[in-house]
Amino acid sequence: MDSSARSPPTCIQFPVNLNRTTHDHADHDHHNLIDDRRKIIDEMDFFSDKKEARRCEPTSDDGADGPSSFLDFNVNTGLHLLTAANTGSDQSVADDRISSNANNKRGKTETELQRMNSENQRLKEMLNQATNDYKGLQRHLMTLMQEQQSDNNGGGSAQERRACNGNGKVVSRQFMDLGLAVAPDTDDVSSERPMADKEIRGGEDLGPDNKIPKLNNRSPDTSVDQATEATIRKARVSVRARSEAPMMTDGCQWRKYGQKMAKGNPCPRAYYRCTMAAGCPVRKQVQRCADDRSVLITTYEGNHNHPLPPAAMAMASTTSSAARMLLSGSMPSADGLMNSNFLARTLLPCSSSMATISASAPFPTVTLDLTQSPNPLQFPKPNSPAALLPQIFGQALYNHSKFSGLQVSQEIDQTAQQLPPLISSTKQGVQNQLNVDTANTLATDPNFAAALAAAITSIMGGSCPNNSNNSSSNNISGVNTSNNNSNGNNNKLSSSGYPVN
DNA sequence: CGCTTTTGACCCGCGC
DNA sequence: GCGCGGGTCAAAAGCG
Numbered sequence: 001m002d003s004s005a006r007s008p009p010t011c012i013q014f015p016v017n018l019n020r021t022t023h024d025h026a027d028h029d030h031h032n033l034i035d036d037r038r039k040i041i042d043e044m045d046f047f048s049d050k051k052e053a054r055r056c057e058p059t060s061d062d063g064a065d066g067p068s069s070f071l072d073f074n075v076n077t078g079l080h081l082l083t084a085a086n087t088g089s090d091q092s093v094a095d096d097r098i099s100s101n102a103n104n105k106r107g108k109t110e111t112e113l114q115r116m117n118s119e120n121q122r123l124k125e126m127l128n129q130a131t132n133d134y135k136g137l138q139r140h141l142m143t144l145m146q147e148q149q150s151d152n153n154g155g156g157s158a159q160e161r162r163a164c165n166g167n168g169k170v171v172s173r174q175f176m177d178l179g180l181a182v183a184p185d186t187d188d189v190s191s192e193r194p195m196a197d198k199e200i201r202g203g204e205d206l207g208p209d210n211k212i213p214k215l216n217n218r219s220p221d222t223s224v225d226q227a228t229e230a231t232i233r234k235a236r237v238s239v240r241a242r243s244e245a246p247m248m249t250d251g252c253q254w255r256k257y258g259q260k261m262a263k264g265n266p267c268p269r270a271y272y273r274c275t276m277a278a279g280c281p282v283r284k285q286v287q288r289c290a291d292d293r294s295v296l297i298t299t300y301e302g303n304h305n306h307p308l309p310p311a312a313m314a315m316a317s318t319t320s321s322a323a324r325m326l327l328s329g330s331m332p333s334a335d336g337l338m339n340s341n342f343l344a345r346t347l348l349p350c351s352s353s354m355a356t357i358s359a360s361a362p363f364p365t366v367t368l369d370l371t372q373s374p375n376p377l378q379f380p381k382p383n384s385p386a387a388l389l390p391q392i393f394g395q396a397l398y399n400h401s402k403f404s405g406l407q408v409s410q411e412i413d414q415t416a417q418q419l420p421p422l423i424s425s426t427k428q429g430v431q432n433q434l435n436v437d438t439a440n441t442l443a444t445d446p447n448f449a450a451a452l453a454a455a456i457t458s459i460m461g462g463s464c465p466n467n468s469n470n471s472s473s474n475n476i477s478g479v480n481t482s483n484n485n486s487n488g489n490n491n492k493l494s495s496s497g498y499p500v501n
Numbered sequence: 502c503g504c505t506t507t508t509g510a511c512c513c514g515c516g517c
Numbered sequence: 518g519c520g521c522g523g524g525t526c527a528a529a530a531g532c533g
Contacts (some may be wrong), residue, residue, distance in 0.1 A: 256506060271524070275505095285525095289525060 043291040236365040238299040240289065245285055248298045252276055256283065277306030277473030282316075295371050 241248055254272035262269045267288035274282040282302040289295035304316050 024504090257527095259507075260523070263522060269523090273525095286522095349533095 013473075180478040236299050236301045238297060239363050239370065240295055240297050240367060241370045242292075242294050243296045244294065245296070248296060249308050249311075250298075251313070252282070252304075252315070252317035262287065267293065274304060276304070276308065280305050292371075299365070 005346065068097040122192065131237075239248065247254075252274055253276045255275040256270055256272050258271040259268050259270070265287060267287050267290065272284045274280040280302075282300065282304050284301040285297075287297050287299075289297055300315070304312075308316050
């Protein structure tokens with residue numbers, strides 16, 4: 001398994017913002033090109049007669065939604081020309097009946113068509129040139145990163161590694177691992193699904209396996225994997241977010257299976273399990289913060305064993321990655337605890353208060369605190385606040401990757417129960433690489449994570465008054481903060497709609 | 502009618 | 518062994 005083969009899945013960590021940032025990234029490199037294209041099109045319109053220009057306008061609108069991709073570019077240009085050709089053809093038919101000057105007009109149009117064809121050719125060459133330049137730069141960047149990493153290999157101390165953002169192979173591998181944690185390589189899908197299914201059945205009594213202790217009933221050969229599995233399943237990711245909505249939108253389908261009063265909190269804790277696939281082991285708990293009931297605490301546990309919609313990929317990526325990070329940072333050893341504390345410090349160094357790791361029993365937990373607004377900034381609102389979490393975790397994991405040991409074999413071994421790939425096409429594979437670069441670039445921005453958290457907080461807080469608008473699509477019944485009673489184990493709570501995924 | 506929520510009961514681990 | 522608390526089960530109820 002060479003490093004080049006590993007690269008593609010690396011970026012799956014940032015499924016949502018990747019798309020956005022990829023655009024941004026591409027825009028940086030192709031901004032001039034796009035601008036040039038538009039200018040050129042304008043020029044074409046300028047050279048065309050007014051009728052043609054008017055006819056071309058709707059065509060150019062086809063690709064006018066946001067930053068245009070290369071595909072849009074090609075198609076757009078082609079349509080442009082085709083429209084012109086058709087225009088000429090139609091005109092000639094009509095003109096045959098009307099005027100003897102039609103031939104003159106037709107000849108004019110054909111000349112125009114030839115000119116536009118050559119223009120189109122020239123634009124395509126420019127596009128290819130820009131694409132090649134970009135790929136070359138990207139390769140160069142990767143080379144530099146690897147060189148830097150090899151330089152850093154000499155110094156073994158954590159401090160040294162902390163001081164320098166040595167990435168290269170280490171980071172790549174970490175990203176790969178994380179990618180596997182959520183969405184394994186495309187090529188593995190076909191062989192993976194059956195394995196995942198077998199895993200589910202093997203976990204026997206379909207009955208949402210759950211019962212962690214029961215995992216220990218397998219063959220001795222898999223004892224290590226079992227331990228890893230159990231640890232991963234126990235590892236939890238807790239997200240604190242300020243929201244009046246009953247539940248954080250994460251794109252998954254959940255079914256409530258229980259509710260209890262937790263000690264020390266007047267608000268009940270609701271238990272949900274993922275219902276997007278039978279036997280999916282993922283659970284989550286939703287509870288209001290005792291101190292501040294406007295804060296919603298959502299705790300995720302486990303990894304999905306089924307495909308997820310993009311919206312759900314975000315949170316799934318976050319939780320899965322965090323679980324894996326905990327796995328490497330909270331092994332049952334003194335070193336594990338130390339490592340966890342170390343991780344806590346390395347998580348989001350620019351906003352250390354946002355993420356904490358608790359290695360204490362019973363379960364290692366990463367807590368993402370999105371309730372603090374260190375640096376209010378304006379960000380484009382994503383479809384789901386959860387969509388941004390992987391970005392934050394990307395930062396955390398990026399940093400963590402410099403310190404933690406990597407369980408490559410484990411990661412590979414556990415691909416079987418991980419999610420299928422988010423990305424399958426070659427073009428998107430290229431985007432993956434761009435995404436990693438983008439994530440790395442963003443991770444180096446000291447204000448990025450903090451600003452992002454502020455944006456998330458504002459988004460979630462802003463969704464309160466009309467959360468039916470923002471969260472109705474994915475919302476699930478959850479905790480009601482107002483009508484809690486504290487007698488006995490269970491409380492009656494109001495319910496709401498189901499996810500519409 | 503099928504799915505989800507509710508909710509009392511049950512199981513399990515842990516501390517004493 | 519017992520009590521406590523967290524977590525889950527499953528029958529009943531609710532809902533569209």
